[in-house]
Each structure stands twice: as structure tokens, then as C-alpha cells.
Amino acid sequence: MIIGVPKEIKDNEFRVGMVPAGVKVLTELGHRVIIQEGAGEGSGIQNEEYVHAGGKVARGSDEVWSMAEMIVKVKEPLEQEYCKLKKHQILFTYLHLAPLAELTKVLLEKKVTGIAYETIREHDGRLPLLTPMSEVAGRMAIQIGAQYLEKNQGGRGILLSGVPGVPPAQVVVIGGGVVGVNAAKIALGMGAQVTILDNHLPKLRYLDDVFLGRVATLASNSLTVAQSVRKADLLIGAVLIPGASAPKLVTRHMITTMKKGAVIVDVSVDQGGCIETTHPTTHSDPTFFVDGVLHYCVANMPGAVPRTSTFALTNATLPYAAKLAGMGFQQAIRSDSALGQGVNVFDGHVTYRAVADSLKIPYTPIGELLN
Secondary structure, three states: OEEEEOOOOOOOOOOOOOOHHHHHHHHHOOOEEEEEOOOOHHHOOOHHHHHHOOOEEEOOHHHHHHHOOEEEOOOOOOHHHHHHOOOOOEEEEOOOOOOOHHHHHHHHHOOOEEEEHHHOOOOOOOOOOOHHHHHHHHHHHHHHHHHHOOHHHOOOOOOOOOEOOEOOOEEEEEOOOHHHHHHHHHHHHOOOEEEEEEOOHHHHHHHHHHOOOOOEEEEOOHHHHHHHHHHOOEEEEOOOOOOOOOOOOEOHHHHHOOOOOOEEEEHHHHHOOOEOOOOOEOOOOOEEEEOOEEEEOEOOHHHHOHHHHHHHHHHHHHHHHHHHHHHOHHHHHHHOHHHHHOEEEEOOEEOOHHHHHHHOOOEOOHHHOOO
């Protein structure tokens, strides 16, 4: 199979879809890998490293997109890339289609096979390709929030840890999944007072055990969310429903009750956000204010630490990419039900129910479309 790795063009996105080790594995299996010139430079990977691993470096993106049977990326295609997509081409990347009606329409019209990292799901419920970036984003959310709590950044002028005689900041995390747990780890490490809300009681019991009671846990409902939001100095949105739009758990009215200069980091923004006032921002223009509350809503947070993020992500994606390349699309998803869960669009149909429901598009199970 011919595999293409284009350079990411999203604002300040420095990650790359494959590292030289992945190129070496795939070429040793008999596949061809074409990498766009400079695609890895943002992650500290030079063109020569790809060539040494057996890959071919192409000068522009057109050659990569036109030759590749499978495109391996990090982020969803942007509008200027829509014209490069080909019929029946496999697109293996983070797609987050639930809030992206236009991209979904293009993928359907071009009959692209879209496999989304974020919906590949193992039998035990794990999301193996979402987990590494959720770990990065959760940890980043606290260091970013701590920075924006500084007065010169627009925040309340609070040190997350406090000092003797002055209390630490109140950090509230909505969602006790991978993002939430990693956010709580860093917040605790920095000395903050941390509360995690989740609607799954067994998870709250687990978190209470893991954090040895150092984190306050609350069953999530509209009242506890409202009370927690009101006291928060730093609010982390960490809610995920795989493939679907995030529910709006924090309302505009709740935002009006927050302290002026409080900070929100909505990590759920790439699925639409779990806070009503959220809208996507970029690394170039990351924040905005609503009712005196600073919002940070960058949809590709891990792109700011590309060296860490790229290697963490490609460690997880390579086995699946190798399976797709070696077995072909249909045999690969038949042999691996987790990979089958990743198929969001195929042959002009939406094949992931949460995406179809979010966009109000008919849903067709992938099994009905296979030969």
C-alpha cells in the first residue's frame, strides 16, 4: 500500500502523523511511505531521518495526497485540503465529525473511508488512540490555566498553590475520564484544591481510592455543577461521549455566577465543548472573555508540545496503520472490531451512530456496506 503523511496545516499544529520508526516498520513490511517535505520539523524530525528509515520525501502536499491510498494525519482536513481527497482513499486521523457538518458532507460526497482515532474502542471500553492525547491535554490544561490566572494574562492574579497563610486556588474538573484524571494529578502536584465531578459513581469511588481522598469527588447533576462552577478559580471541561457532541453541562447563567478573572479551559472543545459559552480558538488567538471569565478553548492543545505529543500518538497509531496497510481496509476491520469502531464514514454513508445523530444524518452500520 502507498501511505501518505502530509504536513499539518491547522494553526500552530506542529505534530506529524508518523515518525521515522513507523516509516521503517511499514517499509520493511513492503509498503511505500511518502512524507511531505518538512512535515516532521515541528516535532524535531528532519527529512533525512525519514529517508534513512526508507521513506520518500515529496516537495509538496499534492504529490502526497494524489499518490496515497491511505493518508495518515493528526488533525482533520481543513477546507483547503478538501479538493485533495480522493474516492475510496483511507483517511486515518482525528476526525471529530460531530460538530463538522461541512467536512462530513465532503467526505460523503467523495466517498472517502474516514477512520477516526477518537472512536477506535477496545472491548473493555478503552480508547487507545485518544488516550495519549487526552493525557497530554489534561496535564496541559492545568499549566495553561495556572498561566492565565496571572493578572497580566487577564486572570484573577492567583497562584495555583497559594502560600502559607493564603489558600490555594479552587480547581474544578468536570469529567473523571483520562483528561480529568491527568488534570487532577497536575493540579494536586501544584498544590491546588481539586474537585472532580462525574455522573458514574463507580468511577468516583475509584478516583477517591486513587487520590487517597485528597480530591473531593461529587456526583454530577445540574445543582452540583452550578455550585462547583460558582466557587471555581480554574474550571476544566473534560467531558467526552465518544464520537458525539459534548453535552453542555455548564450554562451561560452559571458563567455569570463565576468570579471575575476566573479561567475556563474547555478540553472538550473539539467535540463542541461542554460549556455553553465555548467556541473553538487557536494557538494564535487562544482566549476570549464572557462575563469577565477568561475562556481558553484551543481545539488542538497537544500541538503546542509536538515532540511529546507526536511520539506518544504514533506509538499508539502504528499497529493499526500497519494492520490497515497489510490486510486492506475490509479484512482489517473484520479482524479487529476495535478498528471497526473507528470507521465514521464509508462509501458515502455515515457509519458511526453518534456522528449521524449529532448531524441528523442517516446512519448505516458498516457491516451492511461490506462486500
